[in-house]
Amino acid sequence: MESELSRRTFIQQVGTTLAATPLMFSKTYAASDVVNLAVVGTGGRGTSLLKRLAEVGGARVVAVCDLDPERLNKAAHLVEQRHPVQSYADHRKLLENKDINAVIVATPDHWHTPIALSALLAGKDVYVEKPCSHNIQEANLLVKCAREHNRCVQHGTQRRSSAVDMAGVRALQEGLIGDVYVAKAINHQLRGKIGKAPAEAAPAGVNYDLWLGAAPLRAFTRNRWHYNWHWFWEYGGGDFVNDGIHQLDVAVWGLGLDLQYPQEVVTSGGQLWYDDDHETPDTQTVIYAYPGKQIVYEMRLWTDYKLEGHDNGTIFYGTKGKMEIGRGGAVATTLDGKVTAIRPADYGIQAEDILTNFVAAVRQGDPLKLNSPIDRGAVSTNLCHLGSIGVRCGGIKLAYDPKTATISSAAEANRANALIVREYRKGYELPYSS
Numbered sequence: 001m002e003s004e005l006s007r008r009t010f011i012q013q014v015g016t017t018l019a020a021t022p023l024m025f026s027k028t029y030a031a032s033d034v035v036n037l038a039v040v041g042t043g044g045r046g047t048s049l050l051k052r053l054a055e056v057g058g059a060r061v062v063a064v065c066d067l068d069p070e071r072l073n074k075a076a077h078l079v080e081q082r083h084p085v086q087s088y089a090d091h092r093k094l095l096e097n098k099d100i101n102a103v104i105v106a107t108p109d110h111w112h113t114p115i116a117l118s119a120l121l122a123g124k125d126v127y128v129e130k131p132c133s134h135n136i137q138e139a140n141l142l143v144k145c146a147r148e149h150n151r152c153v154q155h156g157t158q159r160r161s162s163a164v165d166m167a168g169v170r171a172l173q174e175g176l177i178g179d180v181y182v183a184k185a186i187n188h189q190l191r192g193k194i195g196k197a198p199a200e201a202a203p204a205g206v207n208y209d210l211w212l213g214a215a216p217l218r219a220f221t222r223n224r225w226h227y228n229w230h231w232f233w234e235y236g237g238g239d240f241v242n243d244g245i246h247q248l249d250v251a252v253w254g255l256g257l258d259l260q261y262p263q264e265v266v267t268s269g270g271q272l273w274y275d276d277d278h279e280t281p282d283t284q285t286v287i288y289a290y291p292g293k294q295i296v297y298e299m300r301l302w303t304d305y306k307l308e309g310h311d312n313g314t315i316f317y318g319t320k321g322k323m324e325i326g327r328g329g330a331v332a333t334t335l336d337g338k339v340t341a342i343r344p345a346d347y348g349i350q351a352e353d354i355l356t357n358f359v360a361a362v363r364q365g366d367p368l369k370l371n372s373p374i375d376r377g378a379v380s381t382n383l384c385h386l387g388s389i390g391v392r393c394g395g396i397k398l399a400y401d402p403k404t405a406t407i408s409s410a411a412e413a414n415r416a417n418a419l420i421v422r423e424y425r426k427g428y429e430l431p432y433s434s
């Protein structure tokens with residue numbers, strides 16, 4: 001891993017906005033103080049984070065929030081086994097609570113940036129699940145707001161907090177497989193069909209208008225609801241941002257391409273198999289071309305056989321061999337036939353998990369301590385958005401200019417640029433703008 005000093009120097013050099021940001025610490029905690037946390041969105045992910053937070057020292061969950069009363073009660077019950085907790089059905093009310101220091105956002109994607117921005121404006125640090133945004137403009141706003149307020153914003157790309165991934169990236173940087181020019185991010189798994197769900201009344205007690213938030217008013221269906229919302233463009237971004245983002249993020253990190261955008265994004269994909277309510281693709285191949293390097297993303301959701309041995313994984317191809325980082329750890333195979341399992345201890349790496357790392361950074365009031373800071377998370381998120389925009393425009397080649405935040409060359413430039421932003425339903429406008 002890069003040293004803290006080199007990372008600070010690097011970050012100070014990137015972008016005029018950041019260079020202008022004073023490196024002062026927002027708030028520090030005495031050893032006896034705890035960070036008061038709130039978890040917003042207590043579905044599958046929110047619940048799993050709640051369980052893990054019980055093991056994290058220096059912090060305590062003081063509030064949980066969900067607009068589904070059944071889920072809210074379950075989450076509150078889980079925490080109450082350890083200590084009292086406040087329950088909120090509306091995050092806007094929760095954010096008024098000045099005793100809450102940091103907010104964990106684990107709602108559907110279309111709520112990530114609006115809640116994260118409101119939390120920052122309310123003076124709180126934020127852990128926001130991946131993808132940090134529903135679109136490119138939102139990710140950029142989140143980075144800007146976090147810098148302006150000098151707050152910790154951790155992005156839920158937890159592979160950057162994995163000791164074995166850190167060691168793999170270190171081994172790549174040290175040249176174990178020679179010069180590395182290409183990485184492949186593999187997302188190859190069966191994501192079943194969801195059928196066609198009829199319109200029905202939203203479950204009793206649920207604030208469905210709030211669930212929809214900025215998205216257009218639609219009749220409730222079981223597919224436009226818990227978990228399956230991932231497959232609708234108005235709320236999610238398909239499996240690219242659901243799972244592929246992790247493999248892509250490792251590819252970017254391992255190739256040393258953090259905070260950079262490619263010169264060109266070549267896209268192809270669509271629905272070859274789904275014939276149900278899914279709007280998002282089941283098949284996607286995207287090539288990100290950087291000066292002298294290339295990332296290939298391959299996604300197929302209609303099979304559970306593995307691609308080059310991986311359902312989820314990232315493979316780096318170098319002049320002296322290849323390295324695979326996936327469920328089996330980090331393994332290098334070099335031209336001499338030697339297979340090396342990379343061990344964190346050999347690199348002196350002792351990682352802390354993503355939540356422990358977040359709490360430690362918050363306690364020190366230092367965003368530079370984060371393993372997955374929002375500026376890096378936003379670029380990984382936006383790379384996924386670009387790949388999906390290309391596919392939604394018919395499988396086009398495009399380029400994104402981060403200075404103007406526009407897609408600068410594409411067969412369907414107008415259509416592509418329209419997908420960088422979204423409309424906000426009245427009453428659910430973003431609380432912060434550029």
Ligand SMILES: NC(=O)c1ccc[n+]([C@@H]2O[C@H](COP(=O)([O-])OP(=O)(O)OC[C@H]3O[C@@H](n4cnc5c(N)ncnc54)[C@H](O)[C@@H]3O)[C@@H](O)[C@H]2O)c1
Nearest residue numbers: 041042043044045066067068106107109129130156226227
């Ligand atoms: N980092 C990871 O590995 C990882 C793993 C799984 C999920 N995730 C992310 O976590 C997020 C949640 O995923 P999930 O599978 O738990 O979804 P889910 O639909 O099961 O849960 C989301 C919960 O948020 C609630 N909610 C919606 N809008 C809300 C609002 N405005 N205020 C309060 N609660 C609200 C819903 O009622 C629901 O209970 C997604 O963005 C997903 O990408 C990350």
